[in-house]
């Protein structure tokens with residue numbers, strides 16, 4: 001076994017590979033671009049080398065820079081992770097030329113599978129079933145249209161050099177073909193620099209079921225069973241599981257053997273995945289699966305396989321790359337239990353799952369537990385940049401049963417908190433808890449079919465979120481009241497105890513109000529016609545425990561800019577407070593200045609510029625909401641400026657008295 005490993009990747013996969021490498025006693029070397037200088041994978045490595053600017057072409061895809069980093073750091077082997085250079089045959093060649101062990105298949109195997117059309121032709125020869133279609137060289141529009149007609153609609157147009165769902169178009173009838181073809185070619189040209197497409201039968205009720213294979217350099221090859229990756233948006237996976245629900249033993253064997261045949265046909269070594277499209281219109285049948293493509297690398301979703309087999313696939317990769325034999329034979333491999341992976345992405349489900357970028361103001365991932373695994377590559381405060389994949393983390397749950405795994409994973413995700421950018425957290429939870437998903441009524445159209453139940457409308461803010469925003473605001477005042485100003489005394493501070501206050505919030509669905517009544521203990525809060533008794537407690541970690549009509553709710557509320565973000569059960573609701581005290585806080589007055597807590601009229605100014613005043617001393621009287629309020633100094637100090645006089649109308653946040661100094 002080699003003793004040092006350079007990981008030519010970033011994010012969660014770089015961290016995941018290094019975890020195993022460290023356990024095996026290897027020295028690890030990270031590479032990073034400028035924006036990743038403080039990324040977790042850099043911190044984790046024994047040694048790190050800068051390889052260039054943020055743009056992937058100039059760093060993570062720059063073969064010369066990566067090879068130079070390996071040489072400079074004395075690395076003996078290179079693990080490419082997934083994405084980036086992992087399926088780049090030229091990179092595998094460059095490693096070999098530089099005397100580095102490439103942890104992956106031979107360059108020839110990558111080349112054989114690199115183009116979807118050539119791969120399909122090869123598989124047809126190896127008697128692996130393929131989807132009926134046209135994989136030929138003639139790329140004339142009318143020829144392709146005739147082929148589509150021959151195959152029979154619906155058809156799928158795919159980029160020959162494709163990946164990640166780009167350049168893929170479903171076409172339901174001849175009239176749409178020409179336009180779809182142009183779109184697919186354009187997308188393929190810009191994404192892969194290759195406009196060639198293939199046309200194939202669109203499989204009805206398609207399920208994406210793939211087989212994990214492993215081969216060594218001694219002629220051994222095994223399959224580590226299947227993963228069902230049917231839950232997709234935009235032809236890309238978002239939830240994966242193993243084993244596939246409803247998989248008959250004979251079909252598992254048939255698919256496994258086909259996948260091994262595929263690996264053998266191209267002299268494969270290491271970890272690979274053979275992706276099949278399954279026609280599930282008659283349930284899972286051993287004669288209804290078709291080869292789609294082979295991914296000649298470790299897959300994003302490999303943890304579900306690890307959890308049902310108890311194996312470490314990265315360890316297997318390293319052993320095979322070092323020339324060892326596969327650790328186990330086919331007959332020694334067993335499935336135990338069920339595992340489900342959810343990919344947490346910075347993206348907006350309500351907006352076509354478009355990627356989101358920005359700073360992770362808040363990121364709390366579920367705790368790792370015996371049956372919960374968390375693979376992450378970003379931390380709170382980190383940036384999800386537009387340069388790279390917007391995946392934040394993968395969370396994987398395992399249980400003896402599928403139902404158990406689904407609910408364990410959903411429960412774990414409910415403890416996560418993401419704020420600062422849009423994420424699919426709430427969408428993942430809703431999907432994992434969806435009845436039809438629980439019943440395994442799945443195919444690749446599942447998300448599109450159940451969209452309205454899985455994706456909350458962009459504007460909906462539930463009552464609880466509104467109540468939490470109000471309770472948070474009240475709890476903040478309580479803290480301030482304890483620490484300084486008599487102004488902020490919460491309970492009944494506005495004359496008497498029967499006083500009510502209206503809190504206004506701007507939410508995406510319009511203005512929402514909460515009527516607050518102060519009780520001896522806690523508050524009475526009304527939203528619309530519903531009134532509840534509530535109180536709130538701040539936990540030491542900053543989260544809130546609210547009691548609403550006896551119901552306990554744990555949540556977190558954060559100030560983000562001038563807004564409040566309510567983090568509740570995987571949702572993040574944004575509310576803009578229209579609260580006099582809040583507004584005063586965010587005005588540009590300096591800390592000791594006295595500001596108007598609400599809009600009103602100055603009735604009287606009780607001090608003069610140059611006066612020294614004591615904390616709590618009355619400075620002015622403001623008439624607002626049909627009441628008179630005494631504005632008292634928040635601290636000791638000398639008054640330098642009194643911008644307003646009796647009769648003036650002031651807005652909330654207006655500086656009533658400027659202080660020159662705050663006495664000790």
Ligand code: ADP
Pocket residue numbers: 056082083084163164165236237295299300301388389391
């Ligand atoms: P899979 O079938 O495993 O989803 P994909 O071909 O879609 O395979 O890509 C796998 C993953 O690799 C993607 O989800 C993405 O995270 C990552 N990836 C692919 N290309 C890039 C790239 N150019 N930069 C960064 N990450 C990439």
Ligand code: ADP
Pocket residue numbers: 131156158162163164165166200201202203204206208232235236275277292293444
């Ligand atoms: P990628 O390179 O993005 O991984 P794939 O060829 O593996 O592209 O296909 C991605 C997804 O597209 C599949 O998981 C499946 O949902 C859908 N798909 C691909 N081929 C077909 C087909 N013939 N019929 C129906 N759906 C298909």
Ligand code: MG
Pocket residue numbers: 164275293
């Ligand atoms: Mg694929």
